[in-house]
Amino acid sequence: MIFHRLKVGFHRLGSPPTFHKLCRILSPWLWAGFVACTAIGLYQALYVVPPDYQQGDSFRILYIHVPAAWQAMAGYVIMAILAAIALVWRIRTVEIMTMAAAPVGAAFTALCLATGSLWGKPMWGTWWAWDARLTSMLVLLFIYLGIMGLYAAFEDRRKGARVACILVLVGLVNIPLIHFSVEWWTTLHQGSTINLFGESKMHPSMLPPLIWMAIAVKLMFGGALLDRSRNDLVDQDRRKRWIRDVIGEEA
Amino acid sequence: MRILLEAKQATFSRAGEAVFRPVDLGLSGGEALVVRGANGSGKTTLLRLLAGILRPASGEVTRHAPVAFLGHHAAVKGDLSCRENLEFKRRFSASASGLSDSRALARVGLAGLGLRPARSLSAGQKRRLGLACLLVAPTAVWLLDEPYASLDDEGCALVDELLSEHVGRDGAAVLSTHQRQPRIGDGRHRTLHIEGRERLE
Amino acid sequence: MTVARMTALLRRDLRLALRHGGESLMPLIFLFSVIILVPLGVGPGPNLLASIAPGMIWVAALLASLLALEQLFRPDLEDGTLEQWWVGGTAPPGALVVTRLFSHWLVTGVPVILFAPLAAQMLYLPSDALPTLMLSLLIGTPVLSLVGGLASALTLGTNRGSVLLSILVFPMVVPVLIFATGAVTAAAEGFSARAHLGLLTALLILAVTLAPLATTAALRLNIE
Incomplete structure (x- = not known):
């Protein structure tokens, strides 16, 4: 019974107007939460936490670098779950969400790499080091770019989304392998290993x-994902009747 | 008569929109079905759907016998000779009962061109080579997409003859055409008009 | 039936490859262009060349396998032979995909393996490491074909696949490159390469099991 209701609810989510409405309701809350949490987090990070005895103030970039790195990876997992749902149940809104997740994930990966590089300069004296984590992140960025490029290369966006969903799942198998092999590779080439966080x-x-x-x-x-999905959906369906109803409702 | 090919409420959708209205059909041996419709109405899509190349977005297609599909492209390799193409077709279908290469080539009016690379054939000759492929690897159901395209009068008559023979041997055929009225046997064919679904708005 | 189809396809693919003799030599020519150009760039010092030899040979083999990928499925898509794989729903297309990848490997991977000793000599790779190099190529190049085939199938429905193709292939071959060159380097330094080769074999098994599935699914979507 509960399962049935869940299933019905799930399928209603697949209907573009319902999805559109849900995104519109949820997204402002997510953004508001983001602003609030960032305000608290940044205040504490910049004013409450004392400077590091070795790194001084430069370590504070960690408060952007580390969450971005976590989200770059968590974003991929979310995208892969969405891709699996999209491929198995062929739900169009989920396909759109999967594709909307890729640029957001790529942005976090790029942010992680950029902050890592900025941090690397005072720490290691170089902008780039072939550290296992940074190298995996760089490869991850290319995986994200590949997914975005593949989706963009198709004229039929539905087809592009489905093909790119396959690539997302391939990447899910690939990422642990890359991570493991790069770890292996840096331990082999001991000379260049620099431990970012040290033993401390x-x-x-x-x-x-x-x-x-x-x-x-x-x-x-979450907020960016929902907004991007909603925009992509409206763009794809701009000639459909339900859009006119929704826009009419708003106007 | 045994049903060889059937479709129940089958349709295909592209970019989320159905290409044509759902189709019901059943085809038994000795029957031919001519699919008619305007350009862009989904004739090719329907044939590819029946062949199994496309999966129905809704409804179902069931094939009870082996099918052969001849599309816009004759599915021949330009760098291989006509004979090599036929040889491949025979091996690929694991068929032993078809015509020999030279007989098939003679039947479609390509006698003596067996060693020519398929690349050097004209468009019409390529179509004829495609027809020869149907003869070396016989199947119960033929799905021919615009078989008359780029053929001369004689070639069109050849298609009619081959179809009549095929249907006469209790084979079944579905063909699409938008111009010529096929003359198959004693006129034992049905016609299906398909309508492309007008896009919303 | 399936076996008959697979052998028919393999015979035809190899016959076509022979007929395009020049194109089939491309991977080899490419490999040797790299092997010749690099010493010209970094200098002829035997020690330096020997230390970069495993990586050089492997990177060259990897890039060489990329060359033919654009043509792996596209001609078949354009002349209508690819869609015939699905006609009637009788031949498991996965088996045909595997066959096609096998012929790709025979044409691009095997010549590289055969000529690897020559390349190794030219880069002063210690002769003790040669068997490991050959073995790593034998295990690793099929993975390159499998992964490349997948990327080629994914980009089939796009107009300009080639740039995209290399972006898709690059992350997928990172582990292969690391374990393969690791094996050769270990052997050159007198250590056992077993662990690397074992991991490389694991990658091959994984690629053989999963890549054809994904490739078939991608081809299917792209012919629709």
């Missing part, structure tokens, strides 16, 4: 802002 443990006082920022970033991912 994080002081407990440094933790709360990190958690706030991680939550903020997740909310932002």
